[in-house]
Amino acid sequence: MKKSNSETENLLETIALDLSHDFPLLALRDALVTPGSSTRILVGREASQNALKASHLYHDLLLLALQKDPDKESVEPEDLPKVGVLAHVQSVMPMPNGCWRVLVEGVVIVDLINTELLKDQNYLSAKILLRSYDSVDRSLLKLVSTEGVHLFEQYVNAQNISVEILSEIESKKDVFSKYLAMLPYIRVSAQQKQQVLEEKSLDEFCKRVNAYLQAALDVEGVVEHVRDDVQQKMQQNQKDWFIGEQIRMLQNELSDGDTDEVEKLVQKVKAKHFSKAIQEKLDEEFGRMRLMQPASPEYAVSRNFIDWFLAMPFGVYTDTALDLKKVKKKLDADHFGLDKVKDRILEYIAVLKQTNAENKAPIICLVGPPGVGKTTLVRSIAESLGRNYARVTLGGVRDEAEIRGHRRTYIGSMPGRFIQALRHAKCMNPVILLDEIDKMGNDYRGDPASAMLEILDPELNSDFTDHFMEVGFDFSKVLFIATANSEETIPAALEDRMEVVRLPGYYPHEKLSIAKDYLVPRVLKNCGVTDSETIVFNDESIQTILKEYTREAGVRELERQIETIVRKRVKETLMGKSGKLKLTPKLVEKYLGVPRFMGNRLPKPGHCGVITGLAWTSVGGEILLIETKLLSGRGHLLLTGKLGDVMKESAQIALSLVRERLQRFGVDPAIVRKTDIHIHVPEGAVPKDGPSAGIALTLSLLSAFTRTPVSPDIAFTGEVSLSGDLLPIGGLNEKALAALDAGVKTLYLPTQNEKDVVELPAPAKKGLKIHTKEHIDELIAILFPQAKKKTAAKAKKD
Known part of the structure; x- marks a missing residue:
C-alpha cells in the first residue's frame, strides 16, 4: 500500500526523536536512491529480502547503501560506505522468478554507524545519524548555485529533458533541495553520485554536481562536433564523386579513355575476341560498372567476374603428341605392369590420330586399391600426350557449388572447380584428374555427384554452364581420368558415364x-x-x-x-x-625392428572345420579363414566375426546342403538338432560381407561333422546355391594375389570363372594349381573320399 509524502514526513518526525535503535539495511549493486526521488529496485538476495521484511517493524523505513563492489554476492559491513539514504518502502510486488520488485522513495541522507550483520536473522543493520551539509562561504555558494542552475538548463536542452523539470527545480527554496533534485537526471554512474553524498560541506557538494554537469556538456559537444564532421565528409564524398564523374565524361570526350579503368578492361576484352554470347555478357557488365562507385562492393564483384574471363584460356589448345611408340615408351618407363590401362590409352591416341583429333574425349575411371599408382599414372599420361595437367580433388566434397560455382549474389563468390582447373591448366584441352570420385558426399547444400552428370557426359559437356560464369564452356576436348578405390561406392549415374578400367594389386x-x-x-x-x-x-x-x-x-x-x-x-x-x-x-x-607379419599366414594343418577362403576388399584381396566348432546343444547356429547379411544367408544355405549330405557319410542328420554350431571368421572387428564364401562355409561345416581335416594350403572362393551349383565371383586377380602371397598352393573356383583365369598373369598361373568345378558334390568327392568308409568302420567297431 502506497503512502503520501506527508505521511512519510510524519514518520520521519516520529523517529527523529529516537535514533538510538538499529534500522535494517539493504545493499544496492548499481543504483542510488536520492532523497525526494522514487525508484524501482529488484530485490533477489536472501539477506536483502530479510531486511525488507524487517522494515515493517520500523514504519516501512529502510536504509539503502551502495556496495563498493557490485559483483560481490555476499556483502559484509566493510563492503559498504559510511553514508547512505534512509528510504520509505512504498510497494512490494513478488515476481515469478522469486525476486521482488520494490518501489522506494528517498527520505534523508544519513551517516551509517556500527554497521553489522545479524547472523540469526540474516540481514544487515546499522545505527544512523542525520547528515548535515554546512556552507563555508555563503556568497560563494550563491555564485556556485547560480552557475549550477545555468549548467542544468543547458543540460536539459542538450538531453531533450522536459522543461517542466527545470521549472520544478527552480521553484525549490534552498540550494540543497535544488541540487538533490538535479542529481537523479545527471547521467553519471552510481558510484559518482555516491561521492556527491559523501562530501563534507554544501560548497563541495554543489561543486562536484557542477563538475558532472560541465563534463556531460563537454562530451555532448564533442559528439555533436563528430556528428557534424561525419555529415560534412559524407557530403564532400558525394560532391567528389559527382565532380569525378564529370571529369571522366569530359576526358572521354577529349581523349581516348586510356586513363579510365573500365575502358582499359573494355580494350582488354576486345583484344581477346570472345564469342558473341560472352561479349554481350561482358558489355552488360561494363554498363553496370559505369554506374557504380569504384569503392563499392558491387564494383569489386563485377571486376572479379571480368578478370575471370580475361584469365580463361579461350581458344588455347596444346598440340597432342600422337606418336604411339613414344607414348608407350614413356608409360613403360614410369610404371611397371598396368598393361590394360596402357593399352586403353594407346587405343585412345590411335583413334585420335586416325580421326585427326576430332573425336570426343572419353571419361576413364581407374579403379583399384591404394598405392597401385593411379594418380601418378594420370600425370604420366598427360606428359606422354604433351598436354597440360590439372587435378580436381573430390574427396569429401559436399557442396554442389564446388562443382557448378557460386551464383554472383554475394561478395567472395567463385567459379566451380572445373573452371578453376581450366584456368590452372592454361589450355582448353588438358588432362584433368578427378581424384577420389568415390568419396564424394551430399547434404543440405546439394548433391555434387548429380551436378557432375553434365560435365562427365561426352554428349553434353560441350556446353557446360557454370553458375558464376553464366555462359557455356566446351569440355569435350578435355581428357577426364577419374580414380576410385571401390567401384561399389561410385554413384551409379556417374559410373554409367565413365569407362571403368580396373587396376588389380601387384603380385x-x-x-x-x-x-x-x-x-x-x-x-x-x-x-x-x-x-x-x-x-x-x-x-x-x-x-x-x-x-x-x-x-x-x-x-x-x-x-x-x-x-x-x-x-x-x-x-x-x-x-x-x-x-x-x-x-x-x-x-x-x-x-x-621385429617383423610385423609372418611370411605364411595359413594355419597349421590337421584342424577339422577350418577352411581357407578368399575375400575381396577395397584395398586388395585377403585370406579369409572360416572355423566351425560343434557343441552339444539344441541345433542353434551361432555366427561371429561381424558378418554381413549376405554371409549369414550363405551360412544358412551351407547348413542346409550339409544336412542333406550327412547321411552319405554315415552321420545321422538328426544330430544337427542336438548340436549347436558355432561358425567364426577371425579378425572380428573388420566387417565382412559378400557372395563369395558359400563354398568355404559348406566345406567347413562338412569337415567339422565328418571330422575330416582339409589342408590349409587349399583355398576356395565362390558362392553356392541351395541346389549345390557353384556360382561365379568377382575380384579374382586380387584374391589370387592374396592366395599366392599367403602360401596357398591349390585354388578351387566355379566353372563360370574360367574366363577370368585366362587373364591372370603368368606368375599366378604358375604358382597356383587352379581347378574349376560346377557342383559342390564334385568338391566333396575330392576332399572327403574316405569319410564314408571311416565312419562306417567306426560304427561297425562300436
Missing part, C-alpha cells in the same frame, strides 16, 4: 621389380644418397620387407619401409659409420 614379382627399378632409386635421390652403391638392396632383402613388413595391394608401405632403412643409414653415415652397406635379412630386421 610379389611385380613389387620386387617396382622396388628395384623405381622405388629404391627414387628414395635414394630424395634422401640425398648420390652413390647407389652406398646402400645395396638385393632381391633377398626386398622380399624380406615384402613378406614380413608389408601387407598391401600397392607399394606405398613398401616405399615407406625402404625410406626408413635409407634414413637410418644416412644418420649412421653422418655419425661416422661410413662404408658400403649390403642389406641382408638380419640387417633389415635391425633397421625395421
